Amino acid sequence: xxxxxxxxxxxxxxxxxxxxxxxxxxxxxxxxxxxxxxxxxxxxxxxxxxxxxxxxxxxxxxxxxxxxxxxxxxxxxxxxxxxxxxxxxxxxxxxxxxxxxxxxxxxxxxxxxxxxxxxxxxxxxxxxxxxxxxxxxxxxxxxxxxxxxxxxxxxxxxxxxxxxxxxxxxxxxxxxxxxxxxxxxxxxxxxxxxxxxxxxxxxxxxxxxxxxxxxxxxxxxxxxxxxxxxxxxxxxxxxxxxxxxxxxxxxxxxxxxxxxxxxxxxxxxxxxxxxxxxxxxxxxxxxxxxxxxxxxxxxxxxxxxxxxxxxxxxxxxxxxxxxxxxxxxxxxxxxxxxxxxxxx
Ligand SMILES: Cc1ncc(C[n+]2csc(CCOP(=O)(O)OP(=O)(O)O)c2C)c(N)n1
Ligand SMILES: [Mg+2]
Numbered sequence: 001x002x003x004x005x006x007x008x009x010x011x012x013x014x015x016x017x018x019x020x021x022x023x024x025x026x027x028x029x030x031x032x033x034x035x036x037x038x039x040x041x042x043x044x045x046x047x048x049x050x051x052x053x054x055x056x057x058x059x060x061x062x063x064x065x066x067x068x069x070x071x072x073x074x075x076x077x078x079x080x081x082x083x084x085x086x087x088x089x090x091x092x093x094x095x096x097x098x099x100x101x102x103x104x105x106x107x108x109x110x111x112x113x114x115x116x117x118x119x120x121x122x123x124x125x126x127x128x129x130x131x132x133x134x135x136x137x138x139x140x141x142x143x144x145x146x147x148x149x150x151x152x153x154x155x156x157x158x159x160x161x162x163x164x165x166x167x168x169x170x171x172x173x174x175x176x177x178x179x180x181x182x183x184x185x186x187x188x189x190x191x192x193x194x195x196x197x198x199x200x201x202x203x204x205x206x207x208x209x210x211x212x213x214x215x216x217x218x219x220x221x222x223x224x225x226x227x228x229x230x231x232x233x234x235x236x237x238x239x240x241x242x243x244x245x246x247x248x249x250x251x252x253x254x255x256x257x258x259x260x261x262x263x264x265x266x267x268x269x270x271x272x273x274x275x276x277x278x279x280x281x282x283x284x285x286x287x288x289x290x291x292x293x294x295x296x297x298x299x300x301x302x303x304x305x306x307x308x309x310x311x312x313x314x315x316x317x318x319x320x321x322x323x324x325x326x327x328x329x330x331x332x333x334x335x336x337x338x339x340x341x342x343x344x
Contacts (some may be wrong), residue, residue, distance in 0.1 A: 045254040047107065055221050057077070062229060168237070184261070199242045211239070
């Protein structure tokens with residue numbers, strides 16, 4: 001993984017600043033969620049995006065407004081990278097009724113359909129066949145929409161991922177398969193668990209282009225995803241992009257974490273933090289002055305304070321809500337009847 005390679009990309013100044021803003025939002029969202037978890041206000045665990053923000057934002061901002069994005073279990077960054085309102089996202093993480101899934105799904109299932117983030121799931125690789133479904137729909141209806149589906153290096157070994165790539169290839173579906181390779185699946189190194197050094201090489205098996213991109217460079221990711229989206233839109237078929245990235249935090253907060261990587265390795269990546277690097281780059285290239293960037297940080301702080309207040313003040317769902325939203329057919333949504341209970 002070479003985090004020192006930086007590519008030039010003609011993204012306009014305003015877009016560059018917006019990229020940085022969204023990276024900051026993701027970082028601060030995760031920090032606040034972690035703080036609330038430690039205060040005991042959040043049930044369960046948290047899978048943070050910390051260290052991977054440049055990869056996520058670069059990819060999300062390369063799409064058109066009506067494209068689809070399917071995320072993973074490490075999903076806080078995907079809707080935020082697409083520009084979603086953070087209030088119902090944090091409310092969902094806290095299990096509140098104002099959350100994107102009415103507080104019933106939690107942090108593993110953040111979505112924001114209004115900006116294209118239509119699905120995410122805790123089941124590794126499960127979003128990838130769904131991407132075949134959304135892309136087939138877009139193709140059949142000739143809408144021109146592209147589906148961007150994310151999966152990790154661990155998920156890249158799931159059978160469903162390979163079946164999906166094969167189908168997408170033979171049907172030339174408008175999909176971008178984006179592997180967020182952060183080097184580990186929980187504690188298992190990709191160098192041990194993945195059959196190839198570069199997951200992008202697997203694209204050859206499905207007759208699609210495969211590209212490796214430096215995930216600490218948002219412009220490089222943006223450029224690769226934009227090119228793959230253009231290819232998908234001209235009906236030339238799917239692409240596989242492997243983004244080399246790194247999470248500088250543990251697999252999940254509030255899970256027992258055993259040592260599995262050298263502290264020096266983590267420290268090395270922390271020193272190349274994507275948010276700090278991009279700040280330096282914005283200043284060095286004259287895109288923004290230090291004062292302007294400080295103002296932007298203050299804006300994100302104010303925004304985050306409102307998001308936290310909203311999520312904390314929101315009510316929990318009523319107990320009867322357990323029996324709603326299970327089936328699309330409303331008639332099937334009801335509490336178990338006495339006769340059904342007696343068979344349980
Ligand atoms: C089908 C399935 N198998 C196992 C798990 C347990 N599990 C949750 S996260 C994870 C590691 C995922 O690694 P990767 O795909 O590289 O994503 P990352 O966590 O690194 O972002 C595992 C094994 C799961 N959720 N789903
Ligand atoms: Mg991983």
